[in-house]
Amino acid sequence: MEGFxxxxxxxxxxxxxxxxxxxxxxxxxxxxxxxxxxxxLVLHSLLMAGLVILSRLAVLxxxxxxxxxxxxxxxxxxxxxLVWGESDTVHAVSGELLSTEGLIRALTVTWRFALxxxxxxxxxxxxxxxxxxxxxxRLLRPxxxxxxxxxxxxxxxxxxxxxxxxxxxxxxxxxxxxxxxxVDFRKGGLPGKVxxxxxxxxxxxxxxxxxxxxxxxxxxxxxxxxxEFTHLREFKLTAADCGALAAICIAAGxxxxxx
Amino acid sequence: MIxxxxxxxxxxxxxxxxxxxxxLVIDNGEHIGIIGPNGSGKTTLVQLMNALLxxxxxxxxxxxxxxxxxxxxxxxRRRVGIVFQNPESQIVxxxxxxxxxxxxxxxxxxxxxxRRRVDDCLGAVGLSGFQxxxxxxxxxxxxxxxxxxxxxxxxxxxxIFDEPTAFLDPAGRERVLAVIDEINRQGVAIIHISHxxxxxxxxDRIIVLKDGRIVRDGAxxxxxxxxxxxxxxxxxxxxAAALMQKLRAAGEPVRTxxxxxxxxxxxxRSTVCGRRSEAQPRVP
Numbered sequence: 001m002e003g004f005x006x007x008x009x010x011x012x013x014x015x016x017x018x019x020x021x022x023x024x025x026x027x028x029x030x031x032x033x034x035x036x037x038x039x040x041l042v043l044h045s046l047l048m049a050g051l052v053i054l055s056r057l058a059v060l061x062x063x064x065x066x067x068x069x070x071x072x073x074x075x076x077x078x079x080x081x082l083v084w085g086e087s088d089t090v091h092a093v094s095g096e097l098l099s100t101e102g103l104i105r106a107l108t109v110t111w112r113f114a115l116x117x118x119x120x121x122x123x124x125x126x127x128x129x130x131x132x133x134x135x136x137x138r139l140l141r142p143x144x145x146x147x148x149x150x151x152x153x154x155x156x157x158x159x160x161x162x163x164x165x166x167x168x169x170x171x172x173x174x175x176x177x178x179x180x181x182x183v184d185f186r187k188g189g190l191p192g193k194v195x196x197x198x199x200x201x202x203x204x205x206x207x208x209x210x211x212x213x214x215x216x217x218x219x220x221x222x223x224x225x226x227x228e229f230t231h232l233r234e235f236k237l238t239a240a241d242c243g244a245l246a247a248i249c250i251a252a253g254x255x256x257x258x259x
Numbered sequence: 260m261i262x263x264x265x266x267x268x269x270x271x272x273x274x275x276x277x278x279x280x281x282x283l284v285i286d287n288g289e290h291i292g293i294i295g296p297n298g299s300g301k302t303t304l305v306q307l308m309n310a311l312l313x314x315x316x317x318x319x320x321x322x323x324x325x326x327x328x329x330x331x332x333x334x335x336r337r338r339v340g341i342v343f344q345n346p347e348s349q350i351v352x353x354x355x356x357x358x359x360x361x362x363x364x365x366x367x368x369x370x371x372x373x374r375r376r377v378d379d380c381l382g383a384v385g386l387s388g389f390q391x392x393x394x395x396x397x398x399x400x401x402x403x404x405x406x407x408x409x410x411x412x413x414x415x416x417x418x419i420f421d422e423p424t425a426f427l428d429p430a431g432r433e434r435v436l437a438v439i440d441e442i443n444r445q446g447v448a449i450i451h452i453s454h455x456x457x458x459x460x461x462x463d464r465i466i467v468l469k470d471g472r473i474v475r476d477g478a479x480x481x482x483x484x485x486x487x488x489x490x491x492x493x494x495x496x497x498x499a500a501a502l503m504q505k506l507r508a509a510g511e512p513v514r515t516x517x518x519x520x521x522x523x524x525x526x527x528r529s530t531v532c533g534r535r536s537e538a539q540p541r542v543p
Contacts, residue, residue, distance in 0.1 A: 009391060130357050162353055165395045214348035221311055221341045222349075223365035223413060226333035232360040232377065234370035 004065055005124035014055040014126045018241045019135025025248045026123045032252045033115050036259075038104060041111050043255045047248075048118055055126050065121035066114055073110050080106035131233065133157045138235055151229070159215065167208065174203050260322060261285040261308055261339065261417060261448075267316030268303055277303050278471045281317070287416065290449045292459030292479070295468030296493055301452045302344075304468065305419040308450070309339035322416065337366060340410035341419045346402040355381065355397070355405055356390040362413040373412075380411040384438050400431025407438060417448040424458055432458075456483055456497045460518050467492065484516045499523040 009015075014022075033044055052062050066073075081102045124132070137154030144150050178199060179185065185196050219225075266281040278300045285291055295301050306312045307319055310326040322338055324331045340362075343349045352358025359377040368376070381387055384404040389397075397405060403423060410418055420439060424432040436458060443449045453459050465482040467475035469492060475482055482488065486504050489496050496504070503517045503526065513530050517523050 128353070130353050158353075159351060162351055162394070166347065211348045214343065214345060215351070217306075217311060218341075218343050218349040219351055219361075221309060221336060221343070222351075222362045222409065223333060223336050224361075226336075226365055228367045229364045230367050230370060230373065231364055232356060232370060232373050 004068055005121045007128055008057055008061070008125050010056055010126065012054060012056040012126070013240075013244075014051065014122070016240075017244055018235060018237055019127055019131040020139055020235070021237070021241045021245045022123055022127055023132075023135050023139060025245055026119055028249055029119045029252055030116050032256055033112050033119070036108075036112065036256055038108050038111075040255045040259050041108065041115065044115055044252060045111075047251050048115060048122070051122060052118075055122060057122070057125055062118060062121055062125065065125075066117055069113070069117055073113060076113065077106045077110045080109050129161050130158060133161070134231055134233075134235065155219075155224070163211070163215075166211070167204070170204060170207055171200065174200055174207075260287055260320075261450075262320045263307070263317065264320075265317035266307065266314045266319060268300075268307060268312065269315045276315075276471055278307070281473060283466065283473065283476070285417065285448055285450060288443070288446045288448055289464065290443050290462045291451065292462035292465045293450065293452045293468060294454070294456065294459070294465060294482075294492075294494055299468040300471040301468055302421055305341060305421060305450060305452065308417075308419060309341055310335045311341070337413055338415055339417045339419065340413055340415035342403075342406050342410050342421065342423055344421045344425060346399075346406040349406045349409070350394050350402060352394055354390070355386065355392045355394060358394055358405060359408050359412050362409055366413065376412045376414070377408075380408040383411060383441070384408045385434065398431070400427050400434060403427060403431065403435055404438065407435070407442075411442065415447065417450065418442060419450045419452075421452045422454060423451070424453070424455060454494070456489075456495055460497060480516055480518055483518055486515075 029044075033041070036044055052059055055062075083102075127135075133154050136157070137150055140148070140150045140153075175185065178196075183196060183199065185193075261284070263281050263283040266278060266283075267276050268278040269276050281304065293301050293304070303312065307314055307326070308321065310321075310332040313327050319326045321335045324335055324338075326332070326335055350358050351361055356377050359380055360373050363373045363376050377390070378387075381389060384407050386401065386404055386408060389401070389405075394402070394405065407423075423435050423439065427435060439449060439451065440461065449462075451459050451462065459465065460479055460483070462479055465475070465477060465479050466473055467482060467488070474492075475488060483497050484500050486496065486500075497518060499517050499520050499522060500515070502523055503513050503515045506513045506527075507515050511530065513526055517526055
C-alpha cells in the first residue's frame, strides 16, 4: 500500500495543467467546500467526480485515499451528532438523543472533510512533487520583494523530498549494523526503546550532516546560486490553464452564491 | 586551458598548507590522471580548479579567467565540471530528467534547449529511456552515469572525475570508463583522480601528489613502470608492470616498461620464443 496522494504518472488534462493553477484551484475548492451546505455538497461531489474522471486515475485508488482518515471521520460524525443546536450543548447528556438537525450537521461536516481530502489527493496524485514545489516557488515570488529567499526555500523543499528515501534507507542500514553488533531493538520495554533510538539517531545525524555538506558543494559545483534559474518544463499559463481555473471557480462558486 | 601558478592552499588561516607550490598546466582536450595516497590533497586540488575553493597563495586561471576575481565563479563552473566521489549526494532531482536538467536550469537556458541537452546527454551515457525513472531506484552504476550526464548537460570544456569507479562492479566500471574515453574523444579535457592505476593507463599524463606537492608529472609508462616510486607512495602497481618486475627479479631477461596485459603477453612470448630458438636472450 502506497502513502497518501503519491504521484501517479499520467498524461491527462489535469496532469498537464500548470502547478500554480492546481494549487489555486485546490485552495479555492477547499474554501468553497468548507462553506457549502448539503445540497451544494451534492453538486460539488459531482464536480469532483468529473475531475477524477478527467484525471484518468483509477477511481478506487482516489477513493482509497480516504482510508487513513476513516477514524477521524467517525469521531467528527459522532461528535456532531451529539453536539448541535444554537447553544452547542451536549444533548445526549441532557436526555434528548439524536435529532435530524444533528444528523444533517454531522453528515455535512463529514462530507466536507471527505471531499477536501479527495481534492487534496487528486491534486498531489496528478502533480509531480518537483512541479508542486516549483509552483509554490512561483506563487510566492512576490515575497521576494520583502527579502524572502523564495528560490532557496523552494530548493530546500525539493532537497528534503529527494533525501527522505535516502534517510529511511540509512536508518535501516544503521539499524541492521547495530543489530549485527548485538543491539536488540525489541528488548528493554519503553526505557530500552528510548535508549536504542538514541543510538540510532546519533550516527544518522552525523551521516546527514556529512551528506548535506557534500550536497551543498555539489549543487554549487553544478552552478546553483548564480541567479535566475529555469526548468525542464516551461511555466507559462496557457489558455487551457486559465480556462480550467475559471471553470472550476464558476462551477464550485456559483452554487454556493445561489444558495 | 587550466593553469595553476605557485598555488598553495590552507583550510584556515593558521592551518598547515594542504597544497604547496603547485604548478600545473592542463591543455584543452588533454587527459590527465591524478594519483596519490589518501590525504595527499587530490580532492582539494581539483576543487580549486572550478572555484569551489580559492587558493591561499598563487593563482589559478581557467580559459583566461582568474578564479579569485569577483564574478568569475559562475562562468568557471560552467567551463569546469566536477563529478564528485559520491553520486548519491550529487543527485538532487527526483527523476532522472529533472536531475539532468538541474545544471542547464542554473544556466537559465530556455526549456526547449534544456530538453534537448537532457535527452542528448542521457543518450551519451547510455541512459536513454530512463528520463522518467526515479533517481532513488537506480543502481550504483546508473547513479554514477547520471551524475556524469548532469555535468555533461552544462557542456563544460573540462571535466574532473573524482574516483569515478569507486564502489562499482566490473561491468559498471567498464561502462563508466568507456563514457569517459568517449567524452575525451569529443575534445573535452579530462582530469581523472583514481586509486586504480588500471583506470588511467590511457591518460596522456599522470600527476603524482604526495603531502600536498606534485612529486612527479609524466607519461603513464614513466610513472607506472617505476617500481620504487609507486611502492614508496603505497600505491598499486598495474598488474602487467608488477608481473614483469617480478619476472625480472626472478632473473628472467624481460623488459619492465610494460603497461598493459597485451604488452606483457607479447613480451613474454617473445622471450620464450627467443629461448626456444636458443638465441641470445635480449637484454634491454
